Amino acid sequence: MLLGYFLSLWSDYQVLFCCFMLAGVVVLYISKHKKTRLANKSNGLEQTIEAEYIDKKVVQGLPTVKEKKPVKSSPKRIKSRLVKKTSGQACNGSGEQAACCSGNGEACCKNELSEESPCTITKELTRELIKIFYGTQTRTAKYFAQQLYESFLDRCECSMMDIINYETEDFLSESAICIFIISTYNVEGPLDWFYKWLEDTRYDFRVDKQALSKMRFAVFGLGDSAYGEQFCTQPRNIDKWLGQLGAKRLYPLGEGDKGSDQEKSFESWQLSLVNVLFDPSSATNIDLNNQIYDSFTPKLQSARKSKEEEEFVNKNRNGQPKRSLIEQETPIKEPKEMVTPMLRKSLTKQGYKVVGSHSGVKICRWTKSAQSDGFHFGLNTVRHRCLETTPSLACSNKCVFCWRHHTNPVGKEFIWKVDPPEMIFSECLDNHYKMIKQMKGVPGIRADRFQEAFNVRHCALSLVGEPILYPHINEFVKLLHDKHISSFLVCNAQHPSRLRALDKVTQLYVSVDASTKESLKKIDRPLFKDFWERFLECLDILSQKGQRTVYRLTLVKDYNTEEIANYVELVGRGKPDFIEVKGVTYCGYGGASKLTMANVPYHSEVISFVDQLNKNLGETYEVAAEHSHSCSILIANSKFKINNQWHTWIDYDKFFELLESGEHFTSLDYVAPTPDWALFGSPEAGFNPEDQRFYRKSKKNNNSVKNGGC
Numbered sequence: 001m002l003l004g005y006f007l008s009l010w011s012d013y014q015v016l017f018c019c020f021m022l023a024g025v026v027v028l029y030i031s032k033h034k035k036t037r038l039a040n041k042s043n044g045l046e047q048t049i050e051a052e053y054i055d056k057k058v059v060q061g062l063p064t065v066k067e068k069k070p071v072k073s074s075p076k077r078i079k080s081r082l083v084k085k086t087s088g089q090a091c092n093g094s095g096e097q098a099a100c101c102s103g104n105g106e107a108c109c110k111n112e113l114s115e116e117s118p119c120t121i122t123k124e125l126t127r128e129l130i131k132i133f134y135g136t137q138t139r140t141a142k143y144f145a146q147q148l149y150e151s152f153l154d155r156c157e158c159s160m161m162d163i164i165n166y167e168t169e170d171f172l173s174e175s176a177i178c179i180f181i182i183s184t185y186n187v188e189g190p191l192d193w194f195y196k197w198l199e200d201t202r203y204d205f206r207v208d209k210q211a212l213s214k215m216r217f218a219v220f221g222l223g224d225s226a227y228g229e230q231f232c233t234q235p236r237n238i239d240k241w242l243g244q245l246g247a248k249r250l251y252p253l254g255e256g257d258k259g260s261d262q263e264k265s266f267e268s269w270q271l272s273l274v275n276v277l278f279d280p281s282s283a284t285n286i287d288l289n290n291q292i293y294d295s296f297t298p299k300l301q302s303a304r305k306s307k308e309e310e311e312f313v314n315k316n317r318n319g320q321p322k323r324s325l326i327e328q329e330t331p332i333k334e335p336k337e338m339v340t341p342m343l344r345k346s347l348t349k350q351g352y353k354v355v356g357s358h359s360g361v362k363i364c365r366w367t368k369s370a371q372s373d374g375f376h377f378g379l380n381t382v383r384h385r386c387l388e389t390t391p392s393l394a395c396s397n398k399c400v401f402c403w404r405h406h407t408n409p410v411g412k413e414f415i416w417k418v419d420p421p422e423m424i425f426s427e428c429l430d431n432h433y434k435m436i437k438q439m440k441g442v443p444g445i446r447a448d449r450f451q452e453a454f455n456v457r458h459c460a461l462s463l464v465g466e467p468i469l470y471p472h473i474n475e476f477v478k479l480l481h482d483k484h485i486s487s488f489l490v491c492n493a494q495h496p497s498r499l500r501a502l503d504k505v506t507q508l509y510v511s512v513d514a515s516t517k518e519s520l521k522k523i524d525r526p527l528f529k530d531f532w533e534r535f536l537e538c539l540d541i542l543s544q545k546g547q548r549t550v551y552r553l554t555l556v557k558d559y560n561t562e563e564i565a566n567y568v569e570l571v572g573r574g575k576p577d578f579i580e581v582k583g584v585t586y587c588g589y590g591g592a593s594k595l596t597m598a599n600v601p602y603h604s605e606v607i608s609f610v611d612q613l614n615k616n617l618g619e620t621y622e623v624a625a626e627h628s629h630s631c632s633i634l635i636a637n638s639k640f641k642i643n644n645q646w647h648t649w650i651d652y653d654k655f656f657e658l659l660e661s662g663e664h665f666t667s668l669d670y671v672a673p674t675p676d677w678a679l680f681g682s683p684e685a686g687f688n689p690e691d692q693r694f695y696r697k698s699k700k701n702n703n704s705v706k707n708g709g710c
């Protein structure tokens with residue numbers, strides 16, 4: 001009835017038109033549906049990224065953005081679109097910028113964006129590639145980069161790479177967000193080429209000053225405040241030059257001090273950076289008054305302090321005495337602990353037992369092997385009863401061959417909390433005995449020596465670090481001597497006043513790692529600028545010490561095996577009783593050292609060096625003993641050849657008797673004859689026939705030597 005009524009109202013022509021319209025709509029719908037299915041099938045990448053992004057955000061509970069209709073686009077097209085969107089203006093270099101410098105440029109800098117706009121812009125960042133570049137030698141920067149990478153992973157596209165593997169020219173066209181986590185090295189380091197390239201680019205007048213305008217960046221620098229004005233120099237300059245080349249700083253430079261809590265500083269910076277990237281509202285807080293900002297940027301910290309101080313002074317202009325804020329309010333700071341939690345972790349991993357807050361103990365390989373067989377010059381009888389320890393894990397050098405892998409603290413002086421010597425002594429012994437106990441089941445351990453090892457007779461203060469930095473070193477040595485434990489102390493010849501003040505020890509070593517200023521700098525990488533003058537002064541002091549003294553020469557091929565004449569001059573200066581020459585130990589360097597097995601001299605090469613040195617030293621010195629297994633040779637002053645027999649060994653009982661008598665005595669007063677098997681040129685080449693060599697199957701043919709220390 002209705003149809004009849006309808007037909008009666010419309011003409012034939014009008015009905016036909018309606019039918020066509022209906023058919024057209026149906027055909028259009030079917031073809032569109034088919035195309036979408038085909039596109040999805042042919043290329044998964046062409047699926048709409050916006051759709052995916054919105055899904056992820058919902059899952060993570062990130063603030064939502066205006067939903068957009070899915071748009072098909074290839075990743076390339078998306079990237080170019082984003083570059084256009086984010087190529088905002090300026091915001092480089094100055095501290096005034098907000099976190100999201102994309103899109104609205106100026107408005108963004110002034111924090112004048114509407115509530116909605118920064119959100120949308122920042123959300124665009126989250127879809128874009130973030131590249132984390134790290135520059136590291138001892139892997140801390142890599143560890144931090146990894147942490148950051150993981151925090152980005154489920155939020156955006158992100159990659160992480162060693163800056164050493166990145167082509168310089170690529171930076172010029174870089175449009176990703178680049179985050180640099182980089183460490184400072186005042187010697188050859190991981191940043192060298194990038195640093196040089198950036199510096200050249202910055203100062204080359206032919207280069208456009210906006211050359212890096214496509215890049216957005218943030219820098220976190222790792223360094224050590226013990227380096228004084230060189231602290232974080234490379235990251236600071238990189239941050240500055242990137243800004244000056246037009247790159248947009250997304251977040252202010254962060255700095256982590258190895259000597260303080262580096263990890264905490266990084267975490268705080270990371271948190272703020274992530275907030276700023278993903279929660280733009282937090283960006284408005286970035287100014288001088290912001291706690292997060294200045295807590296990791298010392299420069300700003302001090303700027304803030306002076307600002308506060310100025311305010312304080314101004315407030316007190318009403319006739320009251322003007323007292324400095326620092327004077328009034330800064331509490332006297334307790335010195336911090338030397339070993340930070342991160343360092344403790346790292347040292348423990350390397351087998352050290354950290355004692356108190358700045359000392360360490362470790363069983364050296366000779367103590368281990370001496371319970372089966374082994375060697376140590378000077379520790380001629382009871383090497384298995386030797387405690388190897390240090391009351392200062394910190395040192396003022398960064399020697400290329402240092403076996404602590406440059407993970408322990410550095411310092412020019414002892415600036416940390418000081419533990420009492422009694423506590424260090426008893427805890428060192430406790431830890432040492434605990435480690436000995438753990439060796440109970442080790443194959444080859446001799447039962448008699450295992451028992452004796454629980455009665456320490458010697459202490460080698462040579463493990464790592466600089467023992468004479470410890471303010472109570474004399475008290476510590478006295479504790480040893482009171483228990484008739486002999487003292488072998490190795491120092492790095494960088495602290496003349498400490499060396500002068502050092503009381504008598506059983507044997508005093510000075511490391512003579514090179515014979516010229518240039519090679520000493522290259523090999524020891526000292527913290528002191530006047531390291532050479534300090535070194536020479538220490539040798540002069542040694543000549544006046546009137547005790548048993550040894551130069552320790554650690555030969556590193558291609559570093560310090562030449563310049564014999566200079567060594568002769570140094571020997572003339574310090575007049576040591578003995579010169580112990582050994583080949584460097586290879587203990588899997590890497591990290592902050594470029595040493596390889598190729599730098600380890602063969603025993604024959606050590607002999608040849610010693611031969612040359614000995615010839616040039618004249619009649620005062622002669623080659624006395626050797627230990628081929630540890631690649632060591634001993635040159636001795638000929639006064640120790642008594643009645644044509646070498647007396648390079650020590651009479652320990654006599655030493656303590658003389659010490660307790662309070663009378664003056666010299667190194668010649670407590671000597672003992674050298675056994676035949678230890679003499680240079682003997683068939684045993686320093687191997688004690690009483691000892692039995694025990695080879696572990698897998699190690700028998702392993703020629704990598706492991707001993708050392710400073």
Ligand SMILES: Cc1cc2nc3c(=O)[nH]c(=O)nc-3n(C[C@H](O)[C@H](O)[C@H](O)COP(=O)(O)O)c2cc1C
Pocket residue numbers: 135136137138139140141142183184185186187222223224225227230231232233258398406525592
């Ligand atoms: C040989 C050497 C030289 C160093 N030079 C500096 C320096 O000049 N300035 C500085 O602040 N830190 C310096 N450091 C300290 C390192 O930058 C710091 O220990 C950093 O945490 C190392 O990071 P990494 O583990 O990623 O290599 C130096 C460290 C070493 C081993």
Ligand code: SF4
Pocket residue numbers: 395396397398399401402403404463464465466492511709710
């Ligand atoms: S080898 Fe000795 S002097 Fe050199 S860095 Fe290591 S601890 Fe310091």
